[in-house]
Amino acid sequence: MAGTMRAERFHADTKTIAVEDVPIPKPGPGEVLVKVEFCGICHSDLSLIDGTFPALLPVVTQGHEASGTIAKLGAGVTGWSEGDRVVPSAGRPCFACRNCRRGDLTNCLNIQLMAFAYDGAWAEYTVAQAGGLTRIPDNVSFEQAAILADAVSTPFGAVVRTGKVGVGETVGVWGVGGVGTHIVQLARLVGAVPVIAFDINPVVRERALELGADYAFDSRDEDLKEKVAEATGGRMLDVAFDAAGLKVTFEQALDCLTVGGRLVAVGLSAQEASVGTTAQFGLSQKQVLGHLGYKNVDIETLAELVSRGRLDLSRSISEIVPLEDVAKGIEKLENHEGNPIRILVKP
Numbered sequence: 001m002a003g004t005m006r007a008e009r010f011h012a013d014t015k016t017i018a019v020e021d022v023p024i025p026k027p028g029p030g031e032v033l034v035k036v037e038f039c040g041i042c043h044s045d046l047s048l049i050d051g052t053f054p055a056l057l058p059v060v061t062q063g064h065e066a067s068g069t070i071a072k073l074g075a076g077v078t079g080w081s082e083g084d085r086v087v088p089s090a091g092r093p094c095f096a097c098r099n100c101r102r103g104d105l106t107n108c109l110n111i112q113l114m115a116f117a118y119d120g121a122w123a124e125y126t127v128a129q130a131g132g133l134t135r136i137p138d139n140v141s142f143e144q145a146a147i148l149a150d151a152v153s154t155p156f157g158a159v160v161r162t163g164k165v166g167v168g169e170t171v172g173v174w175g176v177g178g179v180g181t182h183i184v185q186l187a188r189l190v191g192a193v194p195v196i197a198f199d200i201n202p203v204v205r206e207r208a209l210e211l212g213a214d215y216a217f218d219s220r221d222e223d224l225k226e227k228v229a230e231a232t233g234g235r236m237l238d239v240a241f242d243a244a245g246l247k248v249t250f251e252q253a254l255d256c257l258t259v260g261g262r263l264v265a266v267g268l269s270a271q272e273a274s275v276g277t278t279a280q281f282g283l284s285q286k287q288v289l290g291h292l293g294y295k296n297v298d299i300e301t302l303a304e305l306v307s308r309g310r311l312d313l314s315r316s317i318s319e320i321v322p323l324e325d326v327a328k329g330i331e332k333l334e335n336h337e338g339n340p341i342r343i344l345v346k347p
Helices: 042-048 143-145 148-162 178-189 202-210 222-230 246-254 278-284 296-307 325-334
Strands: 004-011 017-025 031-041 066-073 087-090 125-128 131-133 170-174 195-196 215-217 237-242 257-265 287-290 315-320 342-346
Touching: 004 143, 004 148, 004 325, 017 195, 017 325, 031 325, 042 325, 066 143, 066 215, 087 125, 087 143, 087 148, 087 237, 087 246, 125 148, 131 178, 131 296, 143 148, 148 178, 170 178, 170 246, 178 195, 178 237, 195 202, 195 222, 195 246, 202 215, 246 257, 257 278, 296 315, 315 325
Parallel strands: 170 195, 170 237, 195 215, 237 257, 257 287, 315 342
Antiparallel strands: 004 017, 031 066, 031 125, 031 342, 066 087, 087 131
């Protein structure tokens, strides 16, 4: 194995990126070296570059939605072999907080996020904790496996864990891009009915209908609430997901909830939103729930659903760009060029 590899590097002082030669990392005890096959470009990657998310390191390799094969085992690793097809988790427990000390690693209070607190996978190789790996079924492609770690698992966590969507509940999804598209598919999979998509782009709305939404409305429609009422038989929404993270989408989603409904905030931005007066909010009995990330077991669950044909991600990969052209992929996502669900980087 050569001593160096190509990797994208984000420089915090100048907020610039470059593909550079860096040393191939060595796996420590309990870790593995993964040869990266694909890694997704996520809006949170853009948020680090534009300063919405504060930099934790002066220089870091980005990319946290990866798939690949194990190239080398660190000391003490068992149950894995070189050549195994895997998805690395996008976070590492700290092993020092109260939850970690009592063995509850999945609820670490100081979780370290891949591509922010440590180097990610827009690179030829990346290091991962063996305990955070998920095996990729033989009939699941590396392309689809890569996006399970965030682009699909974060929506899964939002729908199943935070939103707790039940069979027959009415669901609305604001912003049907990379995250919102998968919320639509997963809400339908767990039995929500109807599932309503909201987006300002007619092409994206049509795609949402093709992928499982029962209705797709323009969120700028002056008669939007009346249309939601008609679609739900007057009930309005039991659960609303804001995948855009904007003031306007947050407040509109909250306004479309039924009494006691739940708003799950999934999209992230620097904008501030309001829940209205405390009197109005209290009387409505509505709930606002923040959501971030997933549990590692969710990736395994999703891989099984894809493997058995229960979840179709065949349209989720919009484009693949070489690592050397990662800047072009970032620009396309930022400008919504081609309305991408997920753009992948291929080292």
